[in-house]
Amino acid sequence: MARVVVDVMPKPEILDPQGKAVLGALPRLGFDLVTDVRQGKRFELQVDGEITPEVLAQIEDVAGTLLSNPVIEDFEVHVEEHSVAEVAHEAGRA
């Protein structure tokens, strides 16, 4: 099993009201160093088998059609490398 992560962010020129709401709440926590917040989405895809270039191309396709809307969002795809220890730990927990 491999994990592919797709990060989706609103395009810089698109207004992000959710990010603005978060930014507006920060001073209430006494946190005044943050000058801007953009809120996006992270998708973690568990994929059966090896991540070949063909599989990755398919995931890029999915990311650009379903997971993001290219009119308002950009996306990035990257394969997450699991350390052996982490996998063993997760298996132990299950």
Place this chain on the structure above:
Amino acid sequence: MKVGVVTFPGSLDDVDARRAVTIGGNEAVALWHGDDDLKGVDAVVLPGGFSYGDYLRCGAISRFAPVMTSVIEAAGKGLPVLGICNGFQILCESHLLPGALIRNDHRKFVCRDQRLRIERVDTPWTSAYAEGAEVTIVLKNGEGGFVADQPTLDLLEGEGRVVARYLDDNPNGSLRDIAGISNERGNVVGLMPHPEHAVEDLTGPGTDGLGFFTSLAEKAFA
């Protein structure tokens, strides 16, 4: 004419839309999201609501419903399609219309009687209106901010594809006060306000929305 109204999981205004179709003098046909059969209808309405709970993005999952494959294909051949609110979002996600609808700039849900100007009247959904007609129709949305890049906005304006524009206050941050647009041919129209809630004097702000449902009967689209 037979007008299909699609019900998605989470559609709210499908029954009102069917009622408006009937009041407008046409036969309403219930269509189901999971069925790709359009039952021989002459036009389709995608109603308002929160299909699939607005998960992922408004309309993003509905766009891949079996019925939409048929709607997209038929729209390409000229079938009149009207998307209202969530239906407008589905049409944008389906790329039948350009642009996208994002969260209202003021971050609050808006529900009010909204004044509009009808600017394109050569569509099967708006031919009952006089060009420039000012009407009042219910508006209710949380994610109704119409956005598109500048060349797309210029194209829409240049080709006269802005169907309706907000008057008075812009209720949701839509660029250039755009409330509704059409495709190039005019058979596909997306509208954020709800004409199906303005078809009877008893409920709603009046009957200004009725034209969207009587236009079909007045002018069969070639």
